[in-house]
Amino acid sequence: CFMMAKLPTLVDKDNVKTFLDSFDTFMTDCDGVLWSADTVLDRANLVINKLRELGKKIFLVTNNSTKSREQYLKKCLKLGFNVEKEEIVGSAFVLASYLQQRKFNKKVYMIGSEGLAEELDAVGIRHIGLGPDPMVGTSHDLIDTVELDPEVGAVVIGFDGHISLPKIMKAASYVNLVPDCLFLATNTDEMFPFKGSNLTYPGTGCMVRAVECVLGRKATVMGKPEPLIFEVVQQQHQVEPSRTVMVGDRCNTDILLGKNCGLQTLLVLTGVHQMTDLQCWVDGTDAALHKQLPQYYLPSLGSLLDLIQ
Amino acid sequence: CFMMAKLPTLVDKDNVKTFLDSFDTFMTDCDGVLWSADTVLDRANLVINKLRELGKKIFLVTNNSTKSREQYLKKCLKLGFNVEKEEIVGSAFVLASYLQQRKFNKKVYMIGSEGLAEELDAVGIRHIGLGPDPMVGTSHDLIDTVELDPEVGAVVIGFDGHISLPKIMKAASYVNLVPDCLFLATNTDEMFPFKGSNLTYPGTGCMVRAVECVLGRKATVMGKPEPLIFEVVQQQHQVEPSRTVMVGDRCNTDILLGKNCGLQTLLVLTGVHQMTDLQCWVDGTDAALHKQLPQYYLPSLGSLLDLIQ
Numbered sequence: 001c002f003m004m005a006k007l008p009t010l011v012d013k014d015n016v017k018t019f020l021d022s023f024d025t026f027m028t029d030c031d032g033v034l035w036s037a038d039t040v041l042d043r044a045n046l047v048i049n050k051l052r053e054l055g056k057k058i059f060l061v062t063n064n065s066t067k068s069r070e071q072y073l074k075k076c077l078k079l080g081f082n083v084e085k086e087e088i089v090g091s092a093f094v095l096a097s098y099l100q101q102r103k104f105n106k107k108v109y110m111i112g113s114e115g116l117a118e119e120l121d122a123v124g125i126r127h128i129g130l131g132p133d134p135m136v137g138t139s140h141d142l143i144d145t146v147e148l149d150p151e152v153g154a155v156v157i158g159f160d161g162h163i164s165l166p167k168i169m170k171a172a173s174y175v176n177l178v179p180d181c182l183f184l185a186t187n188t189d190e191m192f193p194f195k196g197s198n199l200t201y202p203g204t205g206c207m208v209r210a211v212e213c214v215l216g217r218k219a220t221v222m223g224k225p226e227p228l229i230f231e232v233v234q235q236q237h238q239v240e241p242s243r244t245v246m247v248g249d250r251c252n253t254d255i256l257l258g259k260n261c262g263l264q265t266l267l268v269l270t271g272v273h274q275m276t277d278l279q280c281w282v283d284g285t286d287a288a289l290h291k292q293l294p295q296y297y298l299p300s301l302g303s304l305l306d307l308i309q
Numbered sequence: 310c311f312m313m314a315k316l317p318t319l320v321d322k323d324n325v326k327t328f329l330d331s332f333d334t335f336m337t338d339c340d341g342v343l344w345s346a347d348t349v350l351d352r353a354n355l356v357i358n359k360l361r362e363l364g365k366k367i368f369l370v371t372n373n374s375t376k377s378r379e380q381y382l383k384k385c386l387k388l389g390f391n392v393e394k395e396e397i398v399g400s401a402f403v404l405a406s407y408l409q410q411r412k413f414n415k416k417v418y419m420i421g422s423e424g425l426a427e428e429l430d431a432v433g434i435r436h437i438g439l440g441p442d443p444m445v446g447t448s449h450d451l452i453d454t455v456e457l458d459p460e461v462g463a464v465v466i467g468f469d470g471h472i473s474l475p476k477i478m479k480a481a482s483y484v485n486l487v488p489d490c491l492f493l494a495t496n497t498d499e500m501f502p503f504k505g506s507n508l509t510y511p512g513t514g515c516m517v518r519a520v521e522c523v524l525g526r527k528a529t530v531m532g533k534p535e536p537l538i539f540e541v542v543q544q545q546h547q548v549e550p551s552r553t554v555m556v557g558d559r560c561n562t563d564i565l566l567g568k569n570c571g572l573q574t575l576l577v578l579t580g581v582h583q584m585t586d587l588q589c590w591v592d593g594t595d596a597a598l599h600k601q602l603p604q605y606y607l608p609s610l611g612s613l614l615d616l617i618q
Contacts, residue, residue: 066448134443135470139375142470143506161444161451161474165511168472172500172509191481191523197452200481202474206519213515214500 005282005290007275008267008297016307019296023264025057025244027233029224030072031064032249032271033301035079036195041270042302045080050308058087059233063223063253065092065158065186065204068118086236091186091223092116094232095156096123098184098222106153109174111167111207116158116186128152129170132162142166148173154182157211157219159204172214183215187223189253193272224248225256230263247301249273251292259291267294268301314591314599316584317576317606325616328605332573334366334553336542338533339381340373341558341580342610344388345504350579351611354389359617367396368542370555372532372562374401374467374495374513377427395545400495400532401425403541404465405432407493407531415462418483420476420516425467425495437461438479441471451475457482463491466520466528468513481523492524496532498562502581533557534565539572556610558582560601567603574603577610 011019026048028034034044052058060072060083067075072088092112096119099108108120110129120127128149135142146169155171175183189203208219222228233239245264248254249271258265267273275297281289298304320328335357337343343353361367369381369392376384381397401421405428408417417429419438429436437458444451455478464480484492498512517528531537542548550571557563558580567574576582584606590598607613 132443134441139470139510143503143508143510146508148508161448163472163474163477165470165472168511168515169508172511173507176509177507190525194452198482198486199452199455199457199478200485200523201448201452202477202481202519202523206477206522209522210511210515210519213518214509214511216499 005293007278007282008265008294011266011296011298011304011307013307016304020054020308023056023243023245025059025239026051027059027061027230027244027246027263028301029248029250029254030060030062032193033247033268034060034081036270038075038079040079042300043305044301045082047301047304049080049082050305052082057237057239058083059089059237060087061089061224061229061233061257063091063187063189063204065090065095065116065223066113067092067115068122069093070118071115089229089233090115090119091229092119092158094222094229095158095184095186096120096125097232098228099123099125099154099182104154104182107149107151108154108156109149109152109170110156110158111160111163111171111211112156112158112186113160116156126151129167133164133166133170134162135165142169146170146173148177152178152181154184155211156182156184156186157204157208158186160207163207163210168210168214171211175211175215175217183217183219185219185221185223187253188221189223224253225260227257227260230257230261251277251294255294256292258294265294265296267297268299269297270300314602316587316591317574317603320575320605320607320613320616322616325613329363329617332365332552332554334368334548335360336368336370336539336553336555336572337610338557338559338563339369339371341502342556342563342577343369343390345579347384347388349388351609352614353610354391356610356613358389358391359614361391366546366548367392368398368546369396370398370533370538370542370566372400372496372498372513374399374404374425374532375422376401376424377431378402379427380424398538398542399424399428400538401428401467403531403538404467404493404495405429405434406541407537408432408434408463408491413463413491416458416460417463417465418458418461418479419465419467420469420472420480420520421465421467421495422469425465435460438476442473442475442479443471444474451478455479455482457486461487461490463493464520465491465493465495466513466517467495469516472516472519477519477523480520484520484524484526492526492528494528494530494532497530498532533562534569536566536569539566539570560586560603564603565601568600573605575605575607576603577607579609
């Protein structure tokens, strides 16, 4: 079965009605689509509010595990996005839902930050590991001083600014020693694009890969492009994959999630990937990159507003 | 070309003379072959000293980057190994030699520990990064406070007990921002086996993989099984690959190094890999595992002594 790789279709005056009529559910990434840091990207808030007026279901799906839904809601309202808490689906929330559905009742050893801790608290799951756990003394001291909690039944990894050798060692030791220990990661994003800085900011992926390397096995990943984040939405709401459009700025997470779940896909050019990237993939023969090509594109989410009015 | 995968030949009374006559150079791993922590494994020191009497060249090659050659020499002499500093080839030394040969004259940003720093000092290469560099404040604070040194021209990664987000971020930023920045790793061992502890102790590999993940590119690796460690020996000494035997307890590092460099190979069963592992590989069809099968094996290096006398 030979698939012709082709560039996405621009949403324009001619096809915007067909496009809008083709979906009931609008699922969108946040950073790079709706905002960059604390700034709304080109009227993205007005588009979201307009789509709601048109009767579309809205979901904000993000791999960022440092904020809870509660914290995201505050940010959304402050930036003029007319959304509700149930419409915000972060990888930390997905992870908590995953454990809750399995009726997990042991403790979690967590590499992660406040947002993940809050989501675990919200479903009554006990956790340890939050905050600094620095290396003290020598390698041998570490072997002698580390104590494992016998109640731990899962290791979860999200973004942790305090990542350290003792944390990596504890995570790996629990997975190896606890029978049937769950080994979960919120997401595997390699880096954060920080606008206005030339520094390369490490993402959760590097923390997940570090522990996976020690263990020689992979974590179960909650975030995009793994389908779980969409499945959680599907379980809790009435959502038809073929009548859902997934919007993002990053093809290997956002667009690939859409492809993996049978959704329609729309790339906006206000974040990571540009048309020059897509042209390279179309010209090449890498099937994995061909799979990341979206169906539609727009220069920005805000430009949809010009077409609707 | 179909290669029959087969178990290694036991060195015994019948073939020991052929085996000994087949090599001039005896190259051996340390931990798991010569010693475990601070204990000599089954007369390994007597074997090394005996081989020297028989006129064999001896080299100790190790991926461990936490000790300098000077520090290894002290340990060897204390444990009764009659060796000289020039015969000890650690991955930290190989890394320093690599930079020296390229007449590297900028600064190194180092994720690593004292042993690596000492080897860089020994060849007059300036370095920064040694010691703790913990996360302070929030993610955004980090972006605002990190300052890069314009003299840095290489990033090197060895074992670092103080691995941290600021360190990973600096390493990744230098590689991305400095034109032609070298990106080197001492080794990629996933974990250390610590006898007498059920904890899983992370190896250098997890630190290398973390930075590689952020960058989306691979480091140049000095240690086994990459051939560089043998090439450094070859450049500085008269060594004929086909007349060299590589001895180790770990097939994916020690034995594979031998295979990669056209050496003879001998596995001892006093460390990581056992005959049951090898039987699995022989029974399977994984060509990468077949390549890791050694030519000879011995229950311990010390057992060679029983055959020689």
